[in-house]
Amino acid sequence: MERSEHYTLGRKVKVESDHKPLEIINKKSLISAPKRLQRMLLRLQKFDYEIVYKRGLEMYLADTLSRAYLPTVQLQKHDSEDRVLAITDRSKSEKDAESITMSEYANISSDTLKKIKLATSQDEILLKLSKTIKDGWPERDELPPDIQFYHTFRDELVSQDGLIFKGDRIVIPLTLKDEILQRVHSSHIGIQGCYLRTKESLYWPNMMKAIETYIKKCHVCATIQGEQDFFEIDRLHDRKSKEVINKFKAQMARHGIPGMLISDNGPPFEMPVGQQRPFLALLDWRNTPSENIGSSAVQRLMGRRTRTLLPTKSKLLKPSLPTNVKEQLAKRKSLSEFYYNRTAKNIPKINIGETVRIRPFGKEKTWTKAKVDEKVNIRSYQVTTEDGRTYRRNRKHLRRSNEPFIGNNVVDPPNFDNVMTDKPPSAENPKPSADKITPIRRSTRQIKMPKRFEDFNIYK
Incomplete structure (x- = not known):
């Protein structure tokens, strides 16, 4: 495509390839492609092309040209112009694309990497899978039963340096599965939390089901509920x-x-x-x-x-x-x-004068009968019981009742009109008549001076 850029750039190009997985990889997202193909696909982003699979036996022209290549010729210099018949040195990007070490992109310690390589070399299933990746994928029915599961995403699998990668994730041998589960679950972050952290870097078949089964057996997780969000912890040496x-x-x-500060008003x-x-x-x-x-x-x-x-890819730390x-x-x-x-509904309003029952509080168990006097707020009502007591209650604490309301011993509200004040009587409030004035009785108790004042001259 790049060598023929003058003809391919800006046009719809149909590319015939005898590599069938390449046709599938090109249709998926770039992140799903193996590392050694990602750079090639990035360089092809500027072209409008379509990859179509064609058997190698039917690609006569390409087969002929591959066998009739030009010999290696260096740059030949003439008096008039410089002509290049062939390029012997490849570009840096071509060399990088052929020399990618995928384990370098996984942020894993050398000890852990050796442990995974050792377990992979001793795992019969992964050995069969690695051999199939290198030799080529046959039809699904021709594969051994224990690696038929990988046939669905065979175009994402790469074998390199004794490790198997699915995209940019390392395929973990089943012998290390329990150790990985124990490590990722050491902080008890729940099923979704463990799965979301594990799938960023690691992979094994039925990973979600294995995590769910492992966590359901944990007694600590059975007691932990709540939102998985950022919070802080401080050590309290006492509760003062x-x-x-x-x-x-x-x-x-x-x-x-x-x-706003929210507290449950409980112990640490x-x-x-x-x-x-x-x-x-x-x-x-x-x-x-x-x-x-x-x-x-x-x-x-x-x-x-x-x-x-937990092993994390280095690019995730950037x-x-x-x-x-x-x-x-x-x-x-x-x-x-x-x-x-979804299941909530608005509580119907209560009219003034309706009979209701008040929800009991504390040690009480009986719903008290009352009558609605007025609506104080959006959800608050003032009610009066049969014994004359007045309360203010929320709508959810009141229940409608069809019983008759009998207001015995109703206590009238206090009258503050006759309360004595320090203000002098005005014309609107004339003084009572002389015949109704009760004389003020003076105290006859003898007043004695305290002893502590005997040395003082007190003027009256």
């Missing part, structure tokens, strides 16, 4: 307010003063997860991609992942800002709101 305030000061100095967090390597558990939780968002909490906060004990985060968070919020409100 001074200790809590000091910890909050450190958090607020790091993240800013919160507009005491779970087995918090007692075993809490900071390592925090590291795993923060790097777990949130469901339905695609990025982890630490990515959204810092713009990059942080290194963990800074990369997640896109459409606000839209995805809003979508998740609206989805949660939809499922929460």
Whole structure:
């Protein structure tokens, strides 16, 4: 395509190839292609082409040219012009495309890499798979039963340096599956969290089912519920307010003063997860991609992942800002709101004068009968019981009743008109007549001066 760029650029080109997997790879996303083909496909992005499979026996022209190639000729210099009949040195990109070491793109320690290579060399299934990748894929029915599963995505499999890759993920031998599951589940981040972290770098058949089966047997995960989002943990040496305030000061100095502080008003967090390597558990939780968002909490906060004990590709540790985060968070919020409100319904209003029953509180068990006096707020009503007591209750604490309301011993509201004040009587409130004035009785008790004032002259 590049050698014939003057003829192929800007035109629809049909490419015939006897490599059938190449036809399938070209139709998939670029990330699904093996590393040794990704650069070739990138260089072909500027062309408008279509790859069609054709048997090698039917490609007569290409077969003839491959056997009648020009001999190696160096640059020949003439007086008038320079002519190039053949290029002996390949470009740097061509050399790089042929010398890609895929294990270098996986951020795995040398010890772990040796362990995977050793287990792969001792795994009979992966040995058959590696041989099939190198020799070529026959039809599915002609494959051994234990590797027929890989036939579906055979175009993504590559064998190199004793390892098998599916795209850019390492295929793990079944003998190391339990060790990988134990390592990825050490922080108890749930089924989705373990799967999302594992599928970024590793692969084995039925990986999701294996993770689900492993985690369902964990008694710690059975007690952990909640949202997998970013949070902080501080150690409290005691439960006094001074200790809590000091910890909050450190958090607020790091993240800013919160507009709202929510607390469950309970004791400090005491779970087995918090007692075993809490900071390592925090590291795993923060790097777990949130469901339905695609990025982890630490990515959204810092713009990059942080290194963990789980093998991670080096490109995943490079800074990369997640896109459409606000839209995805809003979508998740609206989805949660939809499922929460799916069975919810508005409570019907209550009219003034209707008889209701008040929900009991505390140790009471009887719903008290009352009458609605007025609507105080959107969901608040003022009600009066049969014994004359007045309450203000939320609509959800009131239940309609068809019983008659009998208001015995109704206590009238207090009258504040006759309360004495310090204001002098005005013309509107004349003084009572003299015949109705009750004389004020003076006290006849003898007043004695306290002894502590005997040395003082007190003027009356």
